Amino acid sequence: MTPIITAFERSPDGGKGLARDTRVRWAFEEVGQPYEVRPVSFQAMKEPAHLALHPFGQIPTFEEGDLVLFETGSIVLHIAQRHEGLLPDNGNARARAITWIFAAINTVEPPILELANAILLEGDKPWSKERLPLVKQRVRDRLGPLSDRLGDAEWLDDAFSAGDLMMVSVLLRLKRSGIVDEYPNLSAYVARGEARPAYQRAYAAQAAPFR
Ligand code: GTB
Numbered sequence: 167m168t169p170i171i172t173a174f175e176r177s178p179d180g181g182k183g184l185a186r187d188t189r190v191r192w193a194f195e196e197v198g199q200p201y202e203v204r205p206v207s208f209q210a211m212k213e214p215a216h217l218a219l220h221p222f223g224q225i226p227t228f229e230e231g232d233l234v235l236f237e238t239g240s241i242v243l244h245i246a247q248r249h250e251g252l253l254p255d256n257g258n259a260r261a262r263a264i265t266w267i268f269a270a271i272n273t274v275e276p277p278i279l280e281l282a283n284a285i286l287l288e289g290d291k292p293w294s295k296e297r298l299p300l301v302k303q304r305v306r307d308r309l310g311p312l313s314d315r316l317g318d319a320e321w322l323d324d325a326f327s328a329g330d331l332m333m334v335s336v337l338l339r340l341k342r343s344g345i346v347d348e349y350p351n352l353s354a355y356v357a358r359g360e361a362r363p364a365y366q367r368a369y370a371a372q373a374a375p376f377r
Contacts, residue, residue: 181376197249266329334359
């Protein structure tokens with residue numbers, strides 16, 4: 167049974183890969199699992215049929231038979247657990263890879279989202295300019311230790327895993343800000359992720375409707 171995911175019918179980023187279906191597509195591509203995409207409009211996302219799949223009326227969702235999932239952390243972990251290629255076989259290494267998924271979405275992504283909101287949603291507020299350095303510092307407070315931990319390793323814990331997939335996906339949100347470039351090893355890490363053929367295929371697939 168081919169899994170189906172939902173994605174923006176018209177992504178506000180015009181196909182730059184920033185919407186979160188990209189990380190799910192990337193996971194499918196890494197494990198070689200074909201998938202289908204059901205595009206949804208902003209209006210349809212808030213209607214009962216979609217709310218039955220996603221209580222918060224967002225994308226992406228995942229459907230396979232009678233299983234319905236939302237939350238990219240859960241979806242990527244599910245794909246990684248069901249297929250070879252994104253989690254190590256060794257139990258401890260597997261637990262560490264899963265820890266990096268959580269670290270990406272729970273510890274590193276929140277200040278990055280805060281920065282995106284500060285720029286996109288609050289940029290016109292009178293206090294915005296004063297607050298921005300503080301918000302950027304909170305991002306650096308996460309990137310500094312992440313950079314220290316990565317050091318000159320290729321991936322966060324030996325071989326590429328779903329933890330790296332999620333961390334690179336999260337860091338990609340910072341591309342336009344230039345903050346990742348302050349940490350050359352993180353910048354190279356993100357570039358390694360983007361260079362993976364599976365990421366390239368996922369990126370091309372999400373961009374296709376906008377070309
Ligand atoms: N925690 C959830 C998850 O990880 O799955 C968050 C899901 C989420 O934020 N979905 C967003 C959404 O559906 C799309 S990805 N938003 C519509 C809504 O809430 O009504 C976030 C996103 C949106 C747009 C851009 N962009 O254009 O640059 C980037 C990222």
